[in-house]
Every structure is written in C-alpha cells, then in structure tokens.
Amino acid sequence: MITTDICIIGAGPVGLFAVFEAGLLKMRCHLIDVLPQVGGQLSEIYPHKPIYDIPGYPTVKAQELITNQMEQIAPFHATFSLGERVEELRKQEDGSFHVVGSDGTLIHCQVVVIAGGLGCFEPRKPELANLEQFEKAHVHYMVKNPEHFRDKKIVLAGGGDSALDWTVFLADIAKEVTLVHRSDSFRGAPDSAEKVYQLAQAGKINLLLSHNLVALQGNGSLNAIELTNKQKESVVIDTEHFIPLYGLSPKLGPIADWGLNIDKNAIVVDTFDYSTNVERIFAIGDINTYPGKLKLILCGYHEAALMVQSAFKYVYPDQKLSFKYTTVNGVNAF
Amino acid sequence: MDNIITISVEDRDGKTQEFEVPTDVNLSLMEILKASEYDILATCGGMALCATCHVEVLSGFENLPEAEDIELDMLDTLPDVTDDSRLACQIRLKNENNGLAVRIRGSLQ
Numbered sequence: 001m002i003t004t005d006i007c008i009i010g011a012g013p014v015g016l017f018a019v020f021e022a023g024l025l026k027m028r029c030h031l032i033d034v035l036p037q038v039g040g041q042l043s044e045i046y047p048h049k050p051i052y053d054i055p056g057y058p059t060v061k062a063q064e065l066i067t068n069q070m071e072q073i074a075p076f077h078a079t080f081s082l083g084e085r086v087e088e089l090r091k092q093e094d095g096s097f098h099v100v101g102s103d104g105t106l107i108h109c110q111v112v113v114i115a116g117g118l119g120c121f122e123p124r125k126p127e128l129a130n131l132e133q134f135e136k137a138h139v140h141y142m143v144k145n146p147e148h149f150r151d152k153k154i155v156l157a158g159g160g161d162s163a164l165d166w167t168v169f170l171a172d173i174a175k176e177v178t179l180v181h182r183s184d185s186f187r188g189a190p191d192s193a194e195k196v197y198q199l200a201q202a203g204k205i206n207l208l209l210s211h212n213l214v215a216l217q218g219n220g221s222l223n224a225i226e227l228t229n230k231q232k233e234s235v236v237i238d239t240e241h242f243i244p245l246y247g248l249s250p251k252l253g254p255i256a257d258w259g260l261n262i263d264k265n266a267i268v269v270d271t272f273d274y275s276t277n278v279e280r281i282f283a284i285g286d287i288n289t290y291p292g293k294l295k296l297i298l299c300g301y302h303e304a305a306l307m308v309q310s311a312f313k314y315v316y317p318d319q320k321l322s323f324k325y326t327t328v329n330g331v332n333a334f
Numbered sequence: 335m336d337n338i339i340t341i342s343v344e345d346r347d348g349k350t351q352e353f354e355v356p357t358d359v360n361l362s363l364m365e366i367l368k369a370s371e372y373d374i375l376a377t378c379g380g381m382a383l384c385a386t387c388h389v390e391v392l393s394g395f396e397n398l399p400e401a402e403d404i405e406l407d408m409l410d411t412l413p414d415v416t417d418d419s420r421l422a423c424q425i426r427l428k429n430e431n432n433g434l435a436v437r438i439r440g441s442l443q
Contacts, residue, residue: 045383118378124441126413160411183415187406213413247411249441250377250384264375265443286379295379 002079004030005315007099007109009086009255012040014285014300015115016069021308023076024326026334027315030107031078032099034085039066040117053298065297075333081105085120089258095280095314111311114267114276114283115300118250126157126244130216138222140243149174155225155237157213158245159183164192166245171205178206178237180213180227211235216242252287263289273310274303280314282307339432344392345372346438357429363389364423367438374440380423382408386440387422388415394434398425414439 011033047063123141186193200207210230261268266289285300375386
C-alpha cells in the first residue's frame, strides 16, 4: 500500500501543478493516471502544438510545458502510478480514503483531488436496444486477439481508421467479413479506404455503405444483424460476432459512481476551494464545473492553489496555515 | 446588416429557432450553440476529440469551410454520422453562411 497525503487522479498540467502547491504546504502527493506517461492530453494528443496563454510564455509547446512542470515539482518527490485507471474509492472510518487502481494499486490518502481532465477515453457504443445482451461474448468494442475471429463470420461497423484497418486485417483471418458504414464514403484515411474498396471489389469482404444498424438477432448467442439500406429496405446479415468500432469518447468512468454532484459530465464544485459535495474530495481543471467555468490550463492552476489551502486542514488538522510567498521563503524541498 | 447572419437550429425535440449571429467575433458554431443554451456537452472544448457537438447540416453545407482531417476522422467514427454531418466546434461562421440550418445530433453521454 502507498501512503500519501494527497492522491491526485490525473497527471496532466493541473494535477502536476497541484503537486507544487501542495508541496509548498509540506503535503506529499501520489498521482495516478490511465495514460502511460504524465502530461494528460498535452503529451498524449498534442505534444507539438503551441500554447499561447500560459503567463510568462509567449508561446510554449505542450510537451515542453509538461517537461518544465516536472522540473518545477521535482523538489517535492511526488510518486506516480501510470497506465492505471482508478476503479474505486473506499472511505475509511477516520475519514481518510483508500484509492484502488485497476492493477490493484492501493493508495491511502487524507485527501483525493480529481484532476481528470476530459476523463477516460472509452469506446463509443452504437444505440441498439439489445446490444448489452450480447456484449459478453459476441460484441467487441476492440480487437484484442484477432485469432478469436479465425474462420468466424463477423460484422464490423464504423468508418474510422480502426474500422478500416481491422477490416483489412481480419479479411485474411475470418471466414466472412462485412463492414457496415452509415455514410456513402469514407472521408478520412484515404489509404485504408482504398484497400477496403479493393477487397470489396475482389469479393473478399462484403462492404455495405449507406446502411444503418437496426437490431441484433439471436437467442443467447448472436445469429444475425438487421440493417436498413439507403432505400430503407431491411437487410439481414448472418454473423457470429459484431465489432462496432466507433472510436473513443471521453467519459467520467468510475468517478461517476462516487456520489459526486455531476452536471453534463463535469463535477460540480464550490469555487471557494474547489471542493465537491463529498468531504475531502476536490476537483480541479477541465473536469470540474461552476458558474463561469473556463476550461483553461491557467484556470486549473489557480484552482489548484486555492484547493490546497483547504486540503491542508485534513492533512495537518492541528496546525494553523500561514500563507508564504516563494519569493520570501523559496521552495523548500522535502 | 454588416457582419450579422441568420442561422436556424433544430433541437432534439424537432423545434426550430432562428438566431442572429455576429460573424466578426470569431466564435465557433459550438460556442454559439452553448451560449444559446442548447443541450450539447462539448466535453473537449473544441479540440475535435469528443464529437458531442455533432450537427447535421440541413442547408448551406456547401458554404461551410471544408472540414480538416481531424474533423473527418472523428466524424467517420460516429455511429450516427450522415453525409451532412459536421462538428460544430470546427465551424467558424462567416457572412456567406447566412441561412445555414443545422440539426443538433451530438451524444449527451
């Protein structure tokens, strides 16, 4: 078990700056993030994009900002669990929390700070009434093991990169491959689309453009998928597996089940200290909401600075907090 | 009037409303929809990452700026994409977009 003062969920720019602000008040932090590296979307999605609204930097590349922030918090020796999603929060009798990660990491902390940004990216599901019924064995939102589909009849759906690439790949493995796309063309990824068109022309796959999913058919196990074509006529395709690949969308994930007040996928906080409705749980950065909220990195930094002032009383209940400037006291490592 | 256009928006209940929108403030259609209190999440704040600002363009599609790859890639992944789909966050309205009509489609989850 890891024991720390503050467990920060999310190691993006705001979570990292919270380490600095907590460190000034002698509070230790452990960060947990589902991504394999620190930096959140800045490092994962747009490391080379310039950011123009960080005070003191006319322009800074996203990854450069994260690298600098890591240097800034080095004196405070934060610890990290990367590549691990938070699954559960267990309140202890003394008010502290156990945070449980998806790999089984257990973190004991006095305060939980959610700096989760957009949340976790989860597969987008099509709206089909009986989808859940087949989810366990016959519906797959990602292809983990292609061999699973050897000599099987499969239907893929979607028009993005992963739908196209897996269609091409599985064409050699599965017995029958059908790709269903709602639109009449693939607008992104021209190279992958060309390969799919060629396979369709050669009769190696069944390509159904301008088709809509209607329902899954089967009793216990999946037998067929019902579609409608452009003329709204019903089309039924026999299949054993359905692989909808509709990309990933940001979701709150398990955080949504912790009894926090949520509004439109964001956690409602009090702007006095960015506390949530649950004592000892704070939310800062893009994941929170309040009147006038702006999803800006610099707003998240401000929220982190105010948050630690309130977190302090849970970590050091017997001490009085006195505010000090770094220009006067410097940054005292511990 | 200069730099003011009229657009029409159909909400999820099929109700259509017209708006006058300034074109000289550099707002995206997503920001205009949010400011007009339409029910959209716009989770990612305009990065073309979440597609919760997905709209179907009912008229005026040809006058919109062409979608970039990042938007096309995201649209292609949507279960309910149509040939007239766009992401509102990637559309900056100009004077030639007068008369644009859209229907709100983005997921609320």
